[in-house]
Amino acid sequence: MMTAIQRLTEKDFPEIFALSQFAFQYELSAEERQKKIEETKHHKIWGWMEQGTLAGKLHLHSLSCYLNGKEFAMGGIGNVATWPEYRRQGIVKHLLHHALLDMKENGQTLSFLHPFSFPFYRKYGWELAFTNxxxxxxxxxxxxxxxxxxxxxxxxxxxxxxxxxxxxxxxxxxxxxxxxxxxxxxxxxxxxxxxxxxxxxxxxxxxxxxxxxxxxxxxxxxxxxxxxxxxxxxxxxxxxxxxxxxxxxxxxxxxxxxxxxxxxxxxxxxIKPYFMARIVDVPAFLKAYPFRSKNVSLPVHLHVEDDFLPDNAGSYRIEGGQVVRIEDEILEENAIFCTIQQLTVMLLGAKRPSELYAAGMFSGSPKEVELLDEMLPVRQTYLTDFF
The missing domain is CATH 3.40.630.30 (Gcn5-related N-acetyltransferase (GNAT))
Known part of the structure; x- marks a missing residue:
């Protein structure tokens, strides 16, 4: 089925704009259309084609964001849309998976999006990370x-x-x-x-x-x-x-x-839930992450589940700011077991490990949770932009 996904180009703009205007219920004036053309030239657009016709699409923005003052490459997903006759056939699921693999290949270890439905994107690993x-x-x-x-x-x-x-x-x-x-x-x-x-x-x-x-x-x-x-x-x-x-x-x-x-x-x-986030490449993200672990002498053991991108699933040891992937067989029984959604929320700083643990959102020993809390920088998530 994946052969149905193609990267769209300027020749596809009429179909792209037609789908966007229908799905998001707006009309472009001639002047707005010209501005939209100039802006869209900088998007990477993946489309699902059915017999040469555009059935669904998503736009990928190559962006960067600050995390504890450090820049991280981030793939911003927007303009996700499908014509009604092609909905509920898994098209968006395949487009999202394709986009995540593309991000990973291009070193974008994070992804943000503004959801039409939080439950829908949670299924694929995104989680609420920005609340204004x-x-x-x-x-x-x-x-x-x-x-x-x-x-x-x-x-x-x-x-x-x-x-x-x-x-x-x-x-x-x-x-x-x-x-x-x-x-x-x-x-x-x-x-x-x-x-x-x-x-x-x-x-x-x-x-x-x-x-x-x-x-x-x-x-x-x-x-x-x-x-x-x-x-x-x-x-x-x-x-x-x-x-x-x-x-x-x-x-x-x-x-x-x-x-x-x-x-x-x-x-x-x-309080308004705003954007969702997702770690795209767990090993690469953990390696670059600015842990504040110089004062933490003991290691933290972490097991991550990621059903949509199984390459991320696995066990990790974090010690002295260094991250090592380990075999599940040697994982401590007191280790933290969490999903990709919970890991994203904790590492971005949207919620502390101790908060999620107290709410019963992941398992592990209180000591490991306390150590992870000490390792993570304390900084509020905030996003003023929209895409």
Whole structure:
């Protein structure tokens, strides 16, 4: 069956766009279509062909993300779609498997995607790893002194400045994309947004806001700061829109502490599951992973199950930051037994091993779990991009 999968090219764009517009229920204007063509040229698109006709497809983005400040190559999956007459025939399953093998071959040890259904992608090894906090703030509750010292300037599109601030901020979280100029042009700065940059009293840029105002609502698309002072200046700037907006909508990291800094913390706050992640190549990922194990003298033994990519399944010993694959026969009986989904969540930092263990999501001895907890960096997952 795999011979039905082909890599699609520009000559297939009419079929590709037709399927996307049908599946995701939108229409491209002539101008939007031209932009979409330029953007899609950079996708690797795998299609399932039935008698020369496109039945289903997925787009693969070659990206990188930060993990404990280190860059990891990542395959981003998007635009997964099938025509109705070809659904429930395993086409997407085969496309996903093909894409994962392609990622592995190209050194992309991680994969992210935005699911139409969490249960569907869980079957193939992805798991919820990014959960954002959504605020719906009445702007009159922002009237206070936010202790920012300096000033704010609205600016035109200055990718160099924004990229410098974004990159410093992004390294504080696990999963944030490593952006290039094209990504900024095609994915972040689409032309309808306002951009404001904060400066301290030494005229040094400390943060920025990408936002737009419509129907009495200020919607924050990106809130980036390098210092508490920069954060305060951005909050004050948002509050200064009180004469023209009634409400502020913003997405923040799951561990954001804004409610503790508000005089009145009772306002709508919603935890929203966002993106899923998956380790593509367990041995390669573990080898590159930034364990903080210098103070951990004992090894951790780990057995991983991966039904969709059986090459990942097996037993590993982690000791002194080094990872060795071992035979299952010599695995300690106290070892941690987990699935690829649980391993992904733990190593990305979405949940600690002790949290998952307490919830009964994997087995092992409490001591091994404690050791693994000590080995893993503590860093919040966060993702502001979409694909």
């Amino acid at each position: 906090k959504h605020y719906s703030l009445p702007i009159n509750q922002l009237k206070k002194d936010w202790n920012g010292s300096g000033y704010v300037r609205r600016v035109q599109k200055d990718i160099g400045l924004l990229h410098s601030l974004y990159s410093s901020f992004a390294k504080n979280y696990n999963g944030m994309l490593v952006r290039d100029e094209r990504w900024w042009e095609q994915r972040v700065l689409t032309g309808n947004e306002q951009i404001a940059v904060t400066y301290n009293e030494q005229d040094e840029a400390e943060g920025y806001l990408i936002y737009y105002v419509k129907n009495d609502i200020l919607t924050v698309e990106e809130f980036v700061y390098l210092s508490l002072n920069g954060w305060g200046l951005l909050m004050q700037f948002i509050a200064n829109h009180d004469s023209m907006v009634e409400k502020v909508e913003m997405e923040m990291p799951e561990n954001d502490l804004l409610p503790l800094k508000m005089d009145e913390p009772r306002f709508p706050q919603e």
